[in-house]
Amino acid sequence: MNIGTAAEESGVPAKTIRYYESIGLIPPARRAENGYRDYSGFDIETLKFIQRTRKLGFSVKDVGGLLQLWRDKERTSASVKALALRHIDEVEQRIGELQSIRQTLIDLTDRCHGDDRPDCPILDEFAQVPNEARD
Amino acid sequence: MNIGTAAEESGVPAKTIRYYESIGLIPPARRAENGYRDYSGFDIETLKFIQRTRKLGFSVKDVGGLLQLWRDKERTSASVKALALRHIDEVEQRIGELQSIRQTLIDLTDRCHGDDRPDCPILDEFAQVPNEARD
DNA sequence: CTTGACCTTCCAGTCACTGGAACCCCATAT
DNA sequence: ATATGGGGTTCCAGTGACTGGAAGGTCAAG
Structure with a gap:
C-alpha cells in the first residue's frame, strides 16, 4: 500500500x-x-x-509511550492508567485556565457598549492596573 | 531604565x-x-x-491590533468589542474540545482497573475502532 | 584589576506539523 | 512514442511564541 x-x-x-x-x-x-x-x-x-x-491531546512523546505500552504485552494496566490520568490532569488544568479567561473577557465585553464612541472598558482594563489596585 | x-x-x-x-x-x-x-x-x-x-490568550497578532486600537483615540468601542467577542468564541470552542476530550479520557480510565495485569480498556480503545463500530 | 552581573547580537531549539521546490515513477490517452 | 496528470521521493523553510546559549561588550563594587 x-x-x-x-x-x-x-x-x-x-x-x-x-x-x-x-x-x-x-x-x-x-x-x-x-x-x-x-x-x-x-x-x-x-x-x-x-x-x-x-x-x-496526548503529546507525540506520550503517544510514543502509549505505543510502547501497546506493543508490550507484559505492561501493567496501571502504567497505562497513570499516563492517562496525568493527561486528564493537564486537560483539566487547561480547561480551568480557559474558563477563567473566558469569564474575564465576558465581564469586560459586558461592560463595553460597543458603539461608535471610542471609550471602552476593555481597553481601559488592559491598560490600567490588573485588578487589586482598583481598591 | x-x-x-x-x-x-x-x-x-x-x-x-x-x-x-x-x-x-x-x-x-x-x-x-x-x-x-x-x-x-x-x-x-x-x-x-x-x-x-x-x-x-490573545495571539501576538491580535495584541498588535489591540495596541493599535489603544493608541488610536478615534477607534470605536465596537471594533474593540468585536475583537474580544471573536476571541471569546475561540476560547469557548477550545473549552468545548477539551471537555469532550476530558470526558472520553475519564470514561476510559474509569473502565481500567489499573493494577498489575496487562489487559487495559484504554489501550483497547486506542487500538480498536473509534466509537461507532461498536454498535 | 578582577569579579560578577548586567547588556549586546545572533543562531539554534522547541512542538507538531505544513508548504514548496526539484526531482522520479507510473498509467493512461493520443 | 509521447504527453499528461497524478502519484511518489528528498530536503529545506516557515509557522507561533518564545527560550537557551554562545561570544562578547559594559559597568559598579571590592
Missing part, C-alpha cells in the same frame, strides 16, 4: 506519516522496488492508534 | 521584550549612550498592556 492510500485509510496525512517516521515515532517503512514506502494493514492500525491518541 | 528593570516592572522577560521588538510588536527601543536599550514609564505601560492581553 502506497503512502497516499495509507494516509486515506488511517486519516494521517502522508506528509505527517513521513514526519512521524523522521522523528522515530514509527519505524522506517518497508520500501517497494521503486523506492516507494509500502504499508501493511498492521501499519495502518498503528497509524490509527496514533491518530486517536493525538486527537485526545 | 535598562531592559532588566523594564522586564521586572512589566513582568515581560527581557528576552521576550527583545523578541517583541524583533517582530515589530513594539517599536525599537531608544538606546542609551552605551548601546543599552532604554525604557520609559510609558514603555512599561505598553509592555504591561501586552502582558495582560497575552495572559488572556
